[in-house]
Amino acid sequence: MALISCKNLTLAYEGKSVLTDLSFDVKQGDYLCIVGENGSGKSTLMKSLLGLLKPASGEIVYGDGLRQNEIGYLPQQTEIQRDFPASVWEVVISGTLGKRGLKPFYSAKDKALAKKNMQLLSIDKIKRQSYQNLSGGQQQRVLLARAMCATTSMLLLDEPVAGLDPVVTAEMYKIIKELNDNGTTVIMISHDIAAAAEYASHILHLHNKHLFYGTKEEYIFSDFYCKFCGGDKK
Amino acid sequence: MMTFRELFASEFMINLVVRALIVGLLVTLCSSLLGVSLVLKRFSMIGDGLSHVGFGAVALAAALNMTDMKLFISIPIVIVTAIFLLKLGNSKKTKGDASLAIVSTGAVALGSLLYNMSNQRSSDICNSLFGSASLFTIGDIDLILSSVLSIAIIVLFVFFYTKIFAITFDENFSKATGINTNLFNMLLAVLTAVTIVLGMNMMGSLMISALIVFPAMTSMKVCTTFKGVLICSASVSLICFVIGFFAACLLGWQTGATVVAVNLVAFIGFSVVGKSRRKVLQ
Ligand SMILES: Nc1ncnc2c1ncn2[C@@H]1O[C@H](COP(=O)(O)OP(=O)(O)OP(=O)(O)O)[C@@H](O)[C@H]1O
Ligand SMILES: [Mg+2]
Numbered sequence: 001m002a003l004i005s006c007k008n009l010t011l012a013y014e015g016k017s018v019l020t021d022l023s024f025d026v027k028q029g030d031y032l033c034i035v036g037e038n039g040s041g042k043s044t045l046m047k048s049l050l051g052l053l054k055p056a057s058g059e060i061v062y063g064d065g066l067r068q069n070e071i072g073y074l075p076q077q078t079e080i081q082r083d084f085p086a087s088v089w090e091v092v093i094s095g096t097l098g099k100r101g102l103k104p105f106y107s108a109k110d111k112a113l114a115k116k117n118m119q120l121l122s123i124d125k126i127k128r129q130s131y132q133n134l135s136g137g138q139q140q141r142v143l144l145a146r147a148m149c150a151t152t153s154m155l156l157l158d159e160p161v162a163g164l165d166p167v168v169t170a171e172m173y174k175i176i177k178e179l180n181d182n183g184t185t186v187i188m189i190s191h192d193i194a195a196a197a198e199y200a201s202h203i204l205h206l207h208n209k210h211l212f213y214g215t216k217e218e219y220i221f222s223d224f225y226c227k228f229c230g231g232d233k234k
Numbered sequence: 235m236m237t238f239r240e241l242f243a244s245e246f247m248i249n250l251v252v253r254a255l256i257v258g259l260l261v262t263l264c265s266s267l268l269g270v271s272l273v274l275k276r277f278s279m280i281g282d283g284l285s286h287v288g289f290g291a292v293a294l295a296a297a298l299n300m301t302d303m304k305l306f307i308s309i310p311i312v313i314v315t316a317i318f319l320l321k322l323g324n325s326k327k328t329k330g331d332a333s334l335a336i337v338s339t340g341a342v343a344l345g346s347l348l349y350n351m352s353n354q355r356s357s358d359i360c361n362s363l364f365g366s367a368s369l370f371t372i373g374d375i376d377l378i379l380s381s382v383l384s385i386a387i388i389v390l391f392v393f394f395y396t397k398i399f400a401i402t403f404d405e406n407f408s409k410a411t412g413i414n415t416n417l418f419n420m421l422l423a424v425l426t427a428v429t430i431v432l433g434m435n436m437m438g439s440l441m442i443s444a445l446i447v448f449p450a451m452t453s454m455k456v457c458t459t460f461k462g463v464l465i466c467s468a469s470v471s472l473i474c475f476v477i478g479f480f481a482a483c484l485l486g487w488q489t490g491a492t493v494v495a496v497n498l499v500a501f502i503g504f505s506v507v508g509k510s511r512r513k514v515l516q
Contacts, residue, residue, distance in 0.1 A: 050410035073410045084274060084403055087459040094400040098411025104393040130458030150411050 002027050002063050003154065003185055004049060009058035011044050017056065018044045024204060024213045026187060031180045033196035034189045036206035042189045043076055045206070046158055049187070072147035076158040086131045088142050092118055095149030117145040121175060137168040148179070155179065157188040173199055237484065251483070254372045254436065258475055260384040261433035262445055266471035267391050268426050269446035270464050271402045279331065280319045281443040283338040284430045287315045289439035290341035292362060293348040305375060308431045316423035365438030365490025372435065380432045387425055391464070399460050441490030445471065448497040455501070455508035474500050
């Protein structure tokens with residue numbers, strides 16, 4: 001059974017539809033890449049997967065015991081305040097909150113998890129630094145570490161490499177791939193079709209309310225890929 | 235003009251001063267804590283709108299000849315407005331800031347007309363806008379309500395500090411990971427409303443929202459962690475209040491205006507310190 005399955009999903013803001021009649025499944029261990037031009041509704045789709053936006057019609061079924069607080073989320077950069085007074089530690093450990101219920105303080109387990117994820121992303125050296133003074137790439141890592149604190153079962157990443165330099169981008173992709181290899185299901189939005197074709201197992205392409213959904217191999221031979229990469233069919 | 239000795243001349247005066255001081259400190263503490271969340275969530279204009287509505291509500295109480303009951307009239311009105319403004323701020327479609335301006339200026343206009351109708355002296359209007367220097371307006375009920383309020387807020391900030399941080403930093407993430415953000419926003423609106431009404435008496439309705447905005451902005455000039463901002467914000471605003479309060483009593487100035495002036499000085503001081511520190515770091 002699928003972890004998430006969308007059936008005839010239609011998403012709309014105040015009656016204006018953004019995506020219509022979308023159906024696809026995400027299975028345990030998948031690496032799904034969502035691609036498409038600006039405004040095609042990628043972030044909107046992700047919001048509905050997170051339960052932040054109710055579908056206008058159709059349904060999203062969460063299977064295999066995936067509960068809402070087992071989803072980690074890396075928001076698109078613009079949605080976070082860059083000048084927020086917070087230390088790196090405060091941001092990362094806040095990821096553990098969802099599964100804690102009403103307990104007021106962080107437990108030793110939460111702290112250990114936050115520490116582990118910071119080491120994994122090599123940001124443990126800047127733990128005490130202020131989030132607002134970090135570079136864009138460091139901020140993205142901090143937010144990824146926070147998402148990893150929320151869960152190990154599923155990560156939803158909205159343009160995790162936007163604004164990062166090529167070296168850091170490659171590193172970020174490597175980290176995400178490693179997480180995926182260790183069993184985390186990944187759904188990632190990206191404008192980088194080449195990277196999507198390299199790392200992902202499945203591709204969802206949104207374009208003018210039409211879409212392509214299939215495995216990476218199918219995608220590379222589809223018209224969508226040709227159109228977006230200047231027509232060099234492999 | 236008054237000297238310290240005159241201020242503390244009789245037991246009666248001491249009683250009044252102490253009572254006003256306690257209520258003032260409690261309200262200051264509450265508004266400085268709530269203010270951090272409100273300012274960071276870009277809700278600080280709501281505080282301003284609420285205080286204007288509070289002015290209207292107090293005027294209504296005066297017009298109805300129920301000045302003794304004004305807290306019980308204005309608290310519900312301001313709470314309802316707070317919830318309404320919160321909804322307004324969350325929906326993208328409406329022009330939130332313009333509607334807010336309509337609500338607040340409308341409330342002040344109606345309020346001052348009501349004052350005119352009930353034949354109040356213009357000094358009364360001035361006091362209710364800028365804070366009254368007279369200590370006689372602080373009743374037992376203010377004392378009880380502000381104690382209850384500040385206990386509630388302190389408990390909230392100590393026990394739910396981590397959640398408050400998460401929701402203020404990134405509401406969508408918190409919501410997605412299963413935190414009830416709507417409940418928190420509602421609580422924030424209601425507590426802000428009560429704080430504003432309680433503080434209005436002494437600080438004046440034009441000045442009370444400064445208690446919400448100033449301490450947070452001041453401490454963000456130098457503090458870089460959320461916890462640091464909260465602690466600094468509370469301490470700075472308490473110190474500013476004590477200075478402003480006694481200055482106002484001794485010089486016969488309006489309390490609200492004096493306290494805000496002291497806050498302004500602190501803000502400028504912290505800005506200078508913050509800027510020079512940043513220069514050193516670079
Ligand atoms: N809160 C909102 N209210 C109304 N319309 C919205 C809202 N958010 C997005 N939209 C509209 O929905 C459409 C899809 O937006 P979305 O943010 O999902 O695009 P996207 O694919 O993520 O684009 P980008 O690549 O720029 O991030 C856009 O046309 C946008 O104008
Ligand atoms: Mg987007």
